[in-house]
Amino acid sequence: MSETNIYQNLQQLGGKTELPEIPEKAILESVQNPQADVDYMVRFISPEFTSLCPLTGQPDFAHLVIDYIPSARLVESKSLKLFLGSYRNHGAFHEDCTISIARRIIKEITPKWLRIGGYWYPRGGMPIDVFFAQGEIPQGVWVPDQGVAPYRGRG
Template sequence: MPRDKKNEGLRLLGKKQVQYHYDYCPEILETFENRHKGRDYWVKFNCPEFTALCPITGQPDYATIYISYVPDVRMVESKSLKLYLVSFRSHGDFHEDVVNVILKDLVRLMDPKYIEVWGKFLPRGGISIDPWANYGRQGTKYEELAAHRFMEHDLYFMDKVDNR
Protein backbone atom coordinates (compact mmCIF):
# COMPACT_ATOMS: atom_id res chain seq x y z
CA MET A 1 0.00 0.00 0.00
CA PRO A 2 1.59 3.34 -1.01
CA ARG A 3 2.28 5.82 1.77
CA ASP A 4 0.26 9.01 1.76
CA LYS A 5 2.56 12.03 1.24
CA LYS A 6 0.77 13.84 4.07
CA ASN A 7 2.00 11.13 6.44
CA GLU A 8 5.59 10.96 5.24
CA GLY A 9 8.07 10.77 8.06
CA LEU A 10 5.97 8.53 10.32
CA ARG A 11 8.45 5.88 11.40
CA LEU A 12 6.52 4.09 14.14
CA LEU A 13 2.98 3.62 12.84
CA GLY A 14 2.58 0.04 11.61
CA LYS A 15 6.03 -1.02 12.83
CA LYS A 16 5.89 -4.24 14.84
CA GLN A 17 9.35 -4.17 16.48
CA VAL A 18 9.39 -0.94 18.46
CA GLN A 19 11.99 0.00 21.02
CA TYR A 20 10.51 1.26 24.29
CA HIS A 21 12.43 3.99 26.10
CA TYR A 22 12.01 4.05 29.87
CA ASP A 23 13.60 7.42 30.48
CA TYR A 24 12.26 10.70 29.15
CA CYS A 25 12.47 10.70 25.34
CA PRO A 26 10.64 13.57 23.57
CA GLU A 27 12.46 12.74 20.32
CA ILE A 28 10.11 9.77 19.83
CA LEU A 29 7.12 12.05 19.17
CA GLU A 30 5.87 12.20 15.57
CA THR A 31 3.24 14.27 13.78
CA PHE A 32 1.10 14.05 10.70
CA GLU A 33 -0.85 16.63 8.74
CA ASN A 34 -4.31 17.62 9.97
CA ARG A 35 -6.69 16.91 7.10
CA HIS A 36 -9.39 19.20 8.56
CA LYS A 37 -7.43 22.42 9.12
CA GLY A 38 -10.43 24.64 8.39
CA ARG A 39 -12.47 23.17 11.26
CA ASP A 40 -12.08 23.49 15.01
CA TYR A 41 -12.47 20.17 16.79
CA TRP A 42 -11.17 18.46 19.90
CA VAL A 43 -8.79 15.51 20.07
CA LYS A 44 -8.59 13.82 23.46
CA PHE A 45 -6.15 11.19 24.69
CA ASN A 46 -6.56 9.29 27.96
CA CYS A 47 -3.59 7.39 29.38
CA PRO A 48 -4.80 5.50 32.47
CA GLU A 49 -1.51 3.63 33.00
CA PHE A 50 0.96 6.50 33.26
CA THR A 51 3.94 5.96 35.56
CA ALA A 52 6.79 8.21 36.63
CA LEU A 53 9.11 8.15 39.62
CA CYS A 54 9.25 10.45 42.62
CA PRO A 55 12.51 12.39 42.19
CA ILE A 56 13.24 12.19 45.93
CA THR A 57 12.22 8.66 46.99
CA GLY A 58 12.34 6.86 43.65
CA GLN A 59 8.91 5.37 44.37
CA PRO A 60 6.53 4.98 41.43
CA ASP A 61 3.73 7.47 40.95
CA TYR A 62 0.70 6.31 38.94
CA ALA A 63 -1.73 8.57 37.13
CA THR A 64 -4.24 8.98 34.39
CA ILE A 65 -2.99 11.64 32.00
CA TYR A 66 -5.63 13.47 29.97
CA ILE A 67 -4.52 15.45 26.92
CA SER A 68 -7.09 17.50 25.00
CA TYR A 69 -6.25 19.78 22.11
CA VAL A 70 -7.58 21.70 19.14
CA PRO A 71 -5.18 20.96 16.27
CA ASP A 72 -3.96 23.36 13.63
CA VAL A 73 -1.64 22.10 10.86
CA ARG A 74 0.09 19.19 12.65
CA MET A 75 -1.32 16.47 14.91
CA VAL A 76 0.50 14.10 17.25
CA GLU A 77 0.56 10.49 16.09
CA SER A 78 -0.96 8.31 18.83
CA LYS A 79 1.58 5.46 18.82
CA SER A 80 4.44 7.91 19.22
CA LEU A 81 2.49 9.63 22.02
CA LYS A 82 2.06 6.29 23.79
CA LEU A 83 5.80 5.57 23.52
CA TYR A 84 6.59 9.10 24.71
CA LEU A 85 4.37 8.71 27.78
CA VAL A 86 5.96 5.32 28.53
CA SER A 87 9.35 7.06 28.45
CA PHE A 88 8.49 8.71 31.79
CA ARG A 89 8.43 5.29 33.50
CA SER A 90 11.94 5.57 34.98
CA HIS A 91 12.07 9.35 34.91
CA GLY A 92 12.08 11.21 38.21
CA ASP A 93 9.97 14.36 38.30
CA PHE A 94 7.32 15.94 40.49
CA HIS A 95 3.71 15.62 39.33
CA GLU A 96 3.48 19.31 38.48
CA ASP A 97 6.66 19.12 36.40
CA VAL A 98 5.47 16.06 34.47
CA VAL A 99 2.26 17.81 33.37
CA ASN A 100 4.09 20.99 32.35
CA VAL A 101 6.82 19.08 30.48
CA ILE A 102 4.19 17.14 28.50
CA LEU A 103 2.36 20.37 27.68
CA LYS A 104 5.54 22.17 26.55
CA ASP A 105 6.71 19.23 24.45
CA LEU A 106 3.36 18.95 22.66
CA VAL A 107 3.12 22.71 22.05
CA ARG A 108 6.65 22.68 20.61
CA LEU A 109 5.85 19.61 18.48
CA MET A 110 2.45 20.55 17.03
CA ASP A 111 1.88 24.25 17.66
CA PRO A 112 -1.79 23.53 18.39
CA LYS A 113 -4.44 26.22 18.61
CA TYR A 114 -5.24 25.10 22.15
CA ILE A 115 -4.09 22.30 24.46
CA GLU A 116 -4.55 21.19 28.07
CA VAL A 117 -2.92 18.41 30.07
CA TRP A 118 -4.31 17.07 33.32
CA GLY A 119 -2.57 14.51 35.53
CA LYS A 120 -4.79 12.70 38.00
CA PHE A 121 -2.29 10.95 40.24
CA LEU A 122 -3.19 8.15 42.62
CA PRO A 123 -2.77 8.96 46.30
CA ARG A 124 0.53 8.23 47.96
CA GLY A 125 0.91 8.94 51.63
CA GLY A 126 -2.79 9.74 51.88
CA ILE A 127 -2.86 12.60 49.37
CA SER A 128 -3.40 12.87 45.65
CA ILE A 129 -2.09 15.63 43.41
CA ASP A 130 -3.89 16.57 40.20
CA PRO A 131 -1.92 19.23 38.29
CA TRP A 132 -3.53 20.83 35.24
CA ALA A 133 -1.96 23.16 32.69
CA ASN A 134 -3.16 24.70 29.45
CA TYR A 135 -2.05 26.84 26.53
CA GLY A 136 -3.88 28.92 23.94
CA ARG A 137 -2.14 30.50 20.98
CA GLN A 138 -1.39 34.14 21.78
CA GLY A 139 -3.36 36.82 20.03
CA THR A 140 -6.21 34.48 19.06
CA LYS A 141 -9.54 33.37 20.47
CA TYR A 142 -7.68 30.32 21.84
CA GLU A 143 -5.73 32.56 24.21
CA GLU A 144 -9.13 33.70 25.53
CA LEU A 145 -10.29 30.07 25.69
CA ALA A 146 -7.21 29.22 27.76
CA ALA A 147 -7.90 32.06 30.19
CA HIS A 148 -11.57 31.09 30.48
CA ARG A 149 -10.86 27.39 31.05
CA PHE A 150 -8.13 28.26 33.53
CA MET A 151 -10.51 30.40 35.59
CA GLU A 152 -13.21 27.71 35.52
CA HIS A 153 -10.91 24.71 35.79
CA ASP A 154 -12.21 21.93 37.96
CA LEU A 155 -15.58 23.63 38.51
CA TYR A 156 -17.81 21.61 36.25
CA PHE A 157 -16.57 21.23 32.67
CA MET A 158 -14.13 18.32 33.02
CA ASP A 159 -14.54 14.62 33.71
CA LYS A 160 -15.00 13.33 37.20
CA VAL A 161 -11.99 11.70 38.85
CA ASP A 162 -12.50 8.02 38.24
CA ASN A 163 -9.02 6.54 38.66
CA ARG A 164 -9.18 6.14 42.43
Protein backbone atom coordinates (compact mmCIF):
# COMPACT_ATOMS: atom_id res chain seq x y z
CA MET A 1 0.00 0.00 0.00
CA SER A 2 1.30 3.45 -0.81
CA GLU A 3 2.28 6.09 1.70
CA THR A 4 -0.68 8.27 0.68
CA ASN A 5 -3.67 8.07 3.01
CA ILE A 6 -6.54 7.41 0.60
CA TYR A 7 -9.04 7.65 3.46
CA GLN A 8 -8.18 11.13 4.73
CA ASN A 9 -11.07 12.96 3.03
CA LEU A 10 -13.88 10.71 4.25
CA GLN A 11 -16.47 12.69 6.21
CA GLN A 12 -18.78 10.01 7.58
CA LEU A 13 -16.62 7.05 8.58
CA GLY A 14 -15.47 6.76 12.19
CA GLY A 15 -18.10 8.93 13.86
CA LYS A 16 -21.78 9.41 14.49
CA THR A 17 -23.56 10.39 11.31
CA GLU A 18 -27.24 11.30 10.97
CA LEU A 19 -29.38 9.45 8.43
CA PRO A 20 -30.07 11.80 5.49
CA GLU A 21 -33.72 12.81 5.15
CA ILE A 22 -33.87 12.17 1.40
CA PRO A 23 -31.58 10.47 -1.15
CA GLU A 24 -30.69 13.80 -2.80
CA LYS A 25 -29.13 15.01 0.48
CA ALA A 26 -27.14 11.82 1.04
CA ILE A 27 -23.38 12.00 0.54
CA LEU A 28 -22.11 8.95 -1.30
CA GLU A 29 -18.39 8.88 -0.59
CA SER A 30 -15.66 7.03 -2.43
CA VAL A 31 -12.00 6.27 -2.00
CA GLN A 32 -9.17 5.63 -4.42
CA ASN A 33 -9.02 2.00 -5.52
CA PRO A 34 -5.67 0.74 -4.21
CA GLN A 35 -5.93 -2.32 -6.49
CA ALA A 36 -6.95 -0.49 -9.67
CA ASP A 37 -4.45 -2.47 -11.74
CA VAL A 38 -6.57 -5.62 -11.47
CA ASP A 39 -10.22 -6.25 -12.35
CA TYR A 40 -12.37 -7.70 -9.56
CA MET A 41 -15.99 -7.59 -8.45
CA VAL A 42 -17.40 -6.00 -5.30
CA ARG A 43 -20.79 -6.97 -3.86
CA PHE A 44 -22.97 -5.07 -1.42
CA ILE A 45 -26.13 -6.70 -0.05
CA SER A 46 -28.91 -4.79 1.67
CA PRO A 47 -31.40 -7.43 2.84
CA GLU A 48 -33.63 -4.94 4.68
CA PHE A 49 -33.96 -2.04 2.23
CA THR A 50 -37.04 0.09 2.90
CA SER A 51 -38.85 2.82 1.00
CA LEU A 52 -42.42 4.10 0.82
CA CYS A 53 -45.17 3.66 -1.72
CA PRO A 54 -45.56 7.13 -3.28
CA LEU A 55 -49.35 6.83 -3.34
CA THR A 56 -50.30 5.12 -0.08
CA GLY A 57 -47.28 5.97 2.09
CA GLN A 58 -47.10 2.32 3.15
CA PRO A 59 -43.64 0.79 3.58
CA ASP A 60 -42.07 -1.33 0.85
CA PHE A 61 -39.27 -3.79 1.51
CA ALA A 62 -36.59 -5.21 -0.74
CA HIS A 63 -33.48 -7.32 -0.75
CA LEU A 64 -30.93 -5.40 -2.84
CA VAL A 65 -27.80 -6.90 -4.36
CA ILE A 66 -25.35 -4.40 -5.86
CA ASP A 67 -22.40 -5.78 -7.83
CA TYR A 68 -19.75 -3.64 -9.48
CA ILE A 69 -16.32 -3.83 -11.03
CA PRO A 70 -14.45 -0.73 -9.88
CA SER A 71 -12.21 1.47 -11.94
CA ALA A 72 -10.36 4.27 -10.09
CA ARG A 73 -12.80 4.65 -7.15
CA LEU A 74 -14.48 2.38 -4.57
CA VAL A 75 -17.78 3.08 -2.79
CA GLU A 76 -17.26 3.70 0.93
CA SER A 77 -19.63 1.27 2.66
CA LYS A 78 -20.88 3.45 5.54
CA SER A 79 -21.86 6.21 3.15
CA LEU A 80 -23.65 3.61 1.02
CA LYS A 81 -25.57 2.39 4.09
CA LEU A 82 -26.60 5.96 4.87
CA PHE A 83 -27.54 6.61 1.24
CA LEU A 84 -29.70 3.48 1.13
CA GLY A 85 -31.20 4.39 4.52
CA SER A 86 -32.24 7.77 3.13
CA TYR A 87 -34.88 5.95 1.09
CA ARG A 88 -36.70 4.97 4.30
CA ASN A 89 -38.98 8.01 4.06
CA HIS A 90 -38.77 8.41 0.28
CA GLY A 91 -41.85 7.71 -1.79
CA ALA A 92 -41.12 6.04 -5.12
CA PHE A 93 -42.07 2.95 -7.07
CA HIS A 94 -39.78 -0.09 -6.95
CA GLU A 95 -38.40 0.56 -10.41
CA ASP A 96 -37.52 4.17 -9.60
CA CYS A 97 -35.75 3.29 -6.35
CA THR A 98 -33.70 0.49 -7.90
CA ILE A 99 -32.60 2.42 -10.99
CA SER A 100 -31.92 5.69 -9.12
CA ILE A 101 -29.59 3.84 -6.73
CA ALA A 102 -27.67 2.38 -9.68
CA ARG A 103 -27.45 5.75 -11.44
CA ARG A 104 -26.17 7.50 -8.32
CA ILE A 105 -23.42 4.92 -7.81
CA ILE A 106 -22.43 5.18 -11.48
CA LYS A 107 -22.34 8.98 -11.24
CA GLU A 108 -20.13 8.93 -8.15
CA ILE A 109 -17.56 6.24 -9.00
CA THR A 110 -17.86 5.47 -12.75
CA PRO A 111 -17.38 1.71 -12.38
CA LYS A 112 -16.33 -0.45 -15.30
CA TRP A 113 -19.52 -2.48 -14.80
CA LEU A 114 -22.45 -2.39 -12.41
CA ARG A 115 -25.58 -4.42 -11.87
CA ILE A 116 -28.28 -4.18 -9.26
CA GLY A 117 -30.98 -6.67 -8.42
CA GLY A 118 -33.94 -5.28 -6.51
CA TYR A 119 -35.87 -8.24 -5.12
CA TRP A 120 -39.00 -6.56 -3.76
CA TYR A 121 -41.39 -8.24 -1.37
CA PRO A 122 -45.04 -8.45 -2.45
CA ARG A 123 -47.17 -5.35 -2.68
CA GLY A 124 -50.82 -6.11 -3.33
CA GLY A 125 -49.96 -9.81 -3.48
CA MET A 126 -47.38 -9.41 -6.27
CA PRO A 127 -43.60 -9.33 -5.83
CA ILE A 128 -41.74 -7.08 -8.25
CA ASP A 129 -38.10 -7.74 -9.13
CA VAL A 130 -36.12 -4.99 -10.87
CA PHE A 131 -32.79 -5.61 -12.60
CA PHE A 132 -30.35 -3.16 -14.15
CA ALA A 133 -26.85 -3.50 -15.57
CA GLN A 134 -24.46 -1.10 -17.28
CA GLY A 135 -21.10 -1.70 -18.91
CA GLU A 136 -19.26 -4.79 -20.06
CA ILE A 137 -17.79 -7.40 -17.74
CA PRO A 138 -14.02 -7.49 -18.28
CA GLN A 139 -12.72 -10.86 -19.42
CA GLY A 140 -11.60 -13.12 -16.60
CA VAL A 141 -13.63 -11.50 -13.80
CA TRP A 142 -15.67 -13.95 -11.76
CA VAL A 143 -19.24 -12.67 -11.49
CA PRO A 144 -21.33 -15.07 -9.39
CA ASP A 145 -25.09 -15.36 -9.55
CA GLN A 146 -26.80 -12.96 -7.17
CA GLY A 147 -28.08 -15.94 -5.19
CA VAL A 148 -31.57 -14.64 -4.47
CA ALA A 149 -34.34 -17.15 -5.11
CA PRO A 150 -37.59 -15.98 -6.67
CA TYR A 151 -40.30 -15.16 -4.17
CA ARG A 152 -42.29 -18.27 -3.26
CA GLY A 153 -44.39 -17.11 -0.32
CA ARG A 154 -45.05 -19.80 2.23
CA GLY A 155 -45.38 -22.61 -0.32
